[in-house]
Amino acid sequence: MSTLYTEPGATGSNGSNVVRAILGFLAGALGLVLVIPAALLLLPFWFVGTLVEGLRRLLAPKPLPWHELIEFHPRMGWKPRPDASAHALDYGGDTYQFTTDADGWRGRETLEQSDVVVFGDSHAFGCGVDDRHFFADLLDDVRIKAIGSPAYSMVQPVLWMERLAPHLRGKLVIWLVCLGNDLDDSVHPGLHEYRAPFVRRSHESEGWEIATDHVDPSRWTITSREGSLDSLIEICSSGYASERAFAAADYLIGRAHDACESAGARLVVMTIPELSPVARRYLRRTLAASAAADKFDEGLPDRMFGQICDRLGVRFVTLNDHLESADYLENDFHWNPRGHRRVAELIGQLHRDTSWDAGATVAEDPLNVPAEVSG
């Protein structure tokens, strides 16, 4: 084995080191001349890149980290921080500006003054858009209050409906359910390090129950949630995970229905499809590597929700019929301003539509028309 460098202590004359040093410096001088073309090639890109990064740091508002956006809640696990006025980061790295009220909910209206109360997860919170585009603040003739938080499953909205039931009398209650992750998250006792209420088969009876005993501020260390589209693919394929998810959803919709009925409110379950470009890319990629790809039926959740709602006498609207990919942010899973506008108009339409009763089914629902027709 030969080596290019001299080991300290190895035999060798000072003369050879001097020769090598001279050759090294001559080669180095030649090298310096030869790097000039590369440096010239890179210079404009380095110059523009450095300026863009410097300006970006100046222009971009400083976002609030996730843990400062929320606060611990002893039953729900967490809720948005009250009286916040800040920026948060979306999945694509862009910031959006948001404001919360004294209870931590976004939007101008108060619960008491509202005509419509929307429960849900990050879509109900309005992740990804500034306050001026938030669906709850877009209509002049319909007052909408949104009760939603990033990372909520289907469980927290039900618990909030039950807790706020005395304030829901005579109102239209809309429950936004994101099909991409809410179904799966509802059966998990934690979201990363946060403890969350979840739904499980009851130990004492045949049915289901919501478990909240484990919820406290301490760190949850057992991560069973995948947080990927594999869970959605499993749920959209026949099998145990699918049956379990829909049985849990059935139980939760039943509880929401009971809460709203006893409060004198009208409930609408509104499912949110995964139409964002980033979600479609993920889905294609995950399906290509999934063993369940041949059984994957993306329409299954909506059909199951339709059946459940039909049986319980709850009105069901799938946003799959009203939204399209262009209504979603390009690098995030949430709606863009156009999507918020469409959802706001749909909510207004539902509020103004007094013709329907609680027993309307998916098939006879006049609002279930394709997006291109509904405009």
Added chain:
Amino acid sequence: MIDLPKPTKPALRSFWLVLSAGAGLAVGLAAWGLQAPYPAIWGLLAAAGASVPGLLRPALVKRPYEAWDRLSRIARRAARLWLTGVAFLILTIVGRLGARVAWNAPETGASGWTPKRPLPAGSHRTTSEVASAPGFGGGWVRTLAGWAGHSGNVWAWSLIPVLALLKVVEGKPTRSLGGNVYTLY
């Protein structure tokens, strides 16, 4: 910073501002070259006018932004190839003409193994003699320069400018979709 940051709205706006400033400079220089009155005003007007669409509708900037980013990656790859070649050229010159040990296996049948001495405690970052050289742990330039001086391999200093430029063109990891897509949604 050769690659552009993620194409967020502030990044798109910044990119357009930089391009608009470049366009303004070009117009100002052209006006000055043509001996037009108030060339600086012409340049400022051009920069301000050009910046409006990108500032109001950053989405419009996405295509030129991505095109520039692609070009910068191509340039970076080409520069990296070229600089690696230059580094090997230096090594070849020093090794072929200046090494006292032959590059090929010894003809006499003697062992080509080089003796190694025990390394000092705390040198876990590397198993080479570099760990015992002055300047170790103070950045790669100090480490390499210290080792080269300490071990009598002063010729290695000639590699530093090339390696420094190579480090600049190394680039960031590619932007890929993460595994946990519903992190907090």
